[in-house]
Structure formats: C-alpha cells, structure tokens
Amino acid sequence: MPDDPLPSPAVPPPGRLSLPARLYLLAWDTGRPRLTGAGHLHHLVRAGALTELAQRGLLVDDDGIAAPVDLDARTGDPVLDGLLDLVRESRPRRWKTWVTLRARYTLVAVREQLAAEGFLRAEKRRVLGVFPSVEYVLERVAAADALRARARRVLEGPQPAAEVAELDAAVVALAAAAELRTLASARDRRRHRRRIEELTERSGAAAPALHGVVREVRTAVVVAAAAASAPAAG
Numbered sequence: 588m589p590d591d592p593l594p595s596p597a598v599p600p601p602g603r604l605s606l607p608a609r610l611y612l613l614a615w616d617t618g619r620p621r622l623t624g625a626g627h628l629h630h631l632v633r634a635g636a637l638t639e640l641a642q643r644g645l646l647v648d649d650d651g652i653a654a655p656v657d658l659d660a661r662t663g664d665p666v667l668d669g670l671l672d673l674v675r676e677s678r679p680r681r682w683k684t685w686v687t688l689r690a691r692y693t694l695v696a697v698r699e700q701l702a703a704e705g706f707l708r709a710e711k712r713r714v715l716g717v718f719p720s721v722e723y724v725l726e727r728v729a730a731a732d733a734l735r736a737r738a739r740r741v742l743e744g745p746q747p748a749a750e751v752a753e754l755d756a757a758v759v760a761l762a763a764a765a766e767l768r769t770l771a772s773a774r775d776r777r778r779h780r781r782r783i784e785e786l787t788e789r790s791g792a793a794a795p796a797l798h799g800v801v802r803e804v805r806t807a808v809v810v811a812a813a814a815a816s817a818p819a820a821g
Contacts, residue, residue: 604734605635605636605639605664605666605667606635606636606638606639606754606757606758606761607632607633607635607636607639607666607667607693607697608666608697608700608701608706609635609734609754609758610631610632610634610635610758610761610762611628611632611694611697611698611701612701612706612725612730612731612734613731613734613735613738613758613762613767613769613770614628614631614767614769615725615731615769616769617725617728617731617732617735620724620725620728620731622725623767623768623769624765624766624767624768624812626815626816627765627808627811627812627814627815627816628694628765629690629691629693629694630686630687630690630765630807630808630811630812630815631761631762631765631767631808631811631812632690632693632694632697633670633685633686633687633690633693633694634686634761634764634765634804634805634807634808635757635758635761636666636667636670636693637653637670637682637685637686637804638757638761638790638800638801638804639667639754639757640662640667640670640671641653641791641797641800641801641804642753642754642757642790642791642793642797643662644656644793644794645657645660645662645667645671646671646674647796648682648796648797648799648800649679651681651682651803652679652680652681652682653674653679653680653681653682653685653800654679655671655674655675658675664700665696665700666693666696666697666700669692669693669696670693673689673692681803682800682803682804682807683803683804683806683807683810686804686807686808686811687807687811698723701723702723705726705727706725706726706727706730706731707723707724707725707726708723708724708725708726709721709722709723709724710722710723710724735769735770737755738755738758738759738762738770739770739771741755741756741758741759741786742759742763742770742771742775742779742782742783742786743779743782744782748782748785748786748788748789749789749792751786751789753789753790753791753792753793756786756787756789756790757786757790757801759783759786760783760786760787760789760790760801760805761804761805761808763776763779763783764805764806764808764809764812765808765809765811765812766812766816787801787802787805
C-alpha cells in the first residue's frame with residue numbers, strides 16, 4: 588500500500604525516505620535543535636533497517652534467523668543495501684542480534700545519506716583543538732517537524748490501524764519502543780499503549796511470519812533502550 592503524501596512541501600515524497608532515515612530525523616528535537624536518544628539511537632536505526640528489509644521481503648525468518656532471500660537483490664538505498672550485504676557476508680544470526688551487532692555502521696550510513704541529500708549539514712571540528720571530528724547539524728528543520736507531525740497523527744488516530752501504511756506504523760511502533768520523547772512522552776505512551784500494539788501488528792501485516800519478526804526486533808529495541816538509560820554500576 589503506498590504511503591499518503593506528507594503535508595509539507597519541505598519534505599520529499601515518503602518513498603524517498605527509508606524507515607531508518609525517518610527514525611533518525613524523528614529523533615531530532617527541533618526546538619533546540621539537538622539529537623535525542625543518542626545512547627541507543629544506533630540500535631533504533633538498525634531496527635528500522637531490519638524491519639524495512641523484512642517488509643520488502645528481502646530478509647525472511649528462517650527458524651528465528653534473519654536470512655536473505657536473494658544474494659543479488661538490491662533496494663537502491665545505500666543504507667538498506669549495506670545492511671543486506673552485511674547479513675549476506677556474515678554467519679547466520681537471530682534478528683535480535685542484528686539489532687545491536689555493528690549497529691553504528693548503519694547509523695553512520697544514515698547520517699552520510701541524509702547529509703548528501705541536504706537534511707543534515709556536516710561540520711568539521713577539532714576535539715581539544717587537535718583531533719579532527721565531524722558533527723552533524725539538522726539543516727532541514729521543517730522536514731523533521733513534518734515527519735514528527737505525521738507520526739503523531741498515526742499515533743493518535745483517528746485512522747484505523749489496519750488502514751495505516753505499514754512503514755508509517757513501523758515508525759511509531761519502533762520509536763515508542765525506543766522511548767523517543769520527540770514522538771511521545773512516557774505518559775502519552777501509556778495512554779496510547781493499545782494503539783501502539785495495534786500499530787506493531789500492522790507493521791508486520793504483509794505476511795504471517797513478519798508479525799514475529801517485528802515483535803522480536805521491537806523487543807530488542809526496548810532492551811537496548813533500557814540498557815542505555817540504566818545507571819552505570821560502581
């Protein structure tokens with residue numbers, strides 16, 4: 588089912604923004620502006636890439652293992668194709684393992700892609716005046732605002748979950764699992780708990796086996812978010 592158009596001309600058609608790219612932009616607090624959830628954002632972005640590849644049928648569940656369907660298939664998106672290549676070149680692993688394994692590679696790829704497309708601006712800096720570093724700044728604030736407004740509409744309704752585009756449903760389900768406050772506060776997440784569950788189910792509507800995949804990936808994001816927010820021992 589195709590996505591419906593976003594309301595702002597500042598945002599390109601949704602088909603041009605992958606699920607991991609949308610989740611990354613959603614994590615920006617545009618009022619400051621600064622990136623939120625940095626401690627586990629790489630896990631959220633990786634979960635988005637896994638979910639979209641599963642929705643597209645390019646990764647399937649093989650007794651709990653994330654398995655590529657076609658060794659030559661490509662999406663045309665460098666972030667998704669990069670993860671596909673990584674899965675193909677690695678030994679078989681479970682979905683939850685892929686949420687965390689080398690997840691920063693996917694985060695780096697998303698940032699570079701969004702910078703190339705003008706959503707972010709890369710600024711070169713020197714740490715301690717010596718070590719070169721690159722800091723990414725949100726360039727297209729209106730685009731991030733429009734994506735957040737779209738996600739809030741999906742979260743709050745009134746459109747039935749069964750009629751929501753699967754990619755839109757996955758944005759809300761995964762962002763809520765990661766406790767992104769740019770989407771919803773803890774109070775809002777509790778208030779919309781049933782809706783979030785419905786959207787999680789909708790995210791895996793393409794095939795019966797996909798429901799289990801989406802839930803496993805979402806659970807891994809919950810675990811990663813909890814670990815990132817837990818106080819350090821000692």
